[in-house]
Amino acid sequence: MKKKLKRHLHRVRYIIYKETLVDFREHFITFLGSFMGIGLIGFINSQHLQAHDNMFLIGSFGASSVLIYGIINSPFSQPRNLIGGHLISAIIGVTIHKLIPQELWLACAISVSLSIVLMQMTKTLHPPGGATALIANIGSEKIKNLGYFYVLSPVLSGVLILLVVALVFNNLTEHREYPSNKKWYKVWKRYRK
Secondary structure (H helix, E strand, C coil), X not given: CHHHHHHHHHHHHHHHHHHCCCCHHHHHHHHHHHHHHHHHHHHHHHCCCCHXXXXXXXXXXXXXXXXXXXXXXXXXXXXHHHHHHHHHHHHHHHHHHHHCCCCHHHXXXXXXXXXXXXXXXXXXXXXXXXXXXXXXHHCCHHHHHHCCHHHHHHHHHXXXXXHHHHHHHCCCCCCXXXXXXXXXXXXXXXCCC
């Protein structure tokens, strides 16, 4: 019994040790990737939108950055989820805002809820997508006036910038490999069950 307990204690110490190791190289790559991705989106959007709008837009992209630069092996971080989740949510957000513009609370609730369900159905669940749907409803008048153009810019353009930067920075070291599925773009061949 004592031997078994010692073995388990040794295993727990090893796991805690491995989980708390600080790999400065990996953290530096994470920093550079997220800095470049968010920096590029912020710079490009600052040329077209007010500073207040940039804060909201970068909010959902900030959460995406945590996933695609910090937790790169998560299913939520993969390109299919990143692109699909944001686009589906943006389309839903704009559509619901156009259908129910006078009831903000209802539009917000329906937008986020429908976005989650459609992301689940299409297997593109990306948690920051909920914020993208919400922004289509609670953003400034300038954002609301974009209508479906909101889907293309800033959402699609921002997501593509994040993805390109993630593809570059997440493959700089031998310890990082992004995306997990190298054939992620073959949407038509996935999930044939």
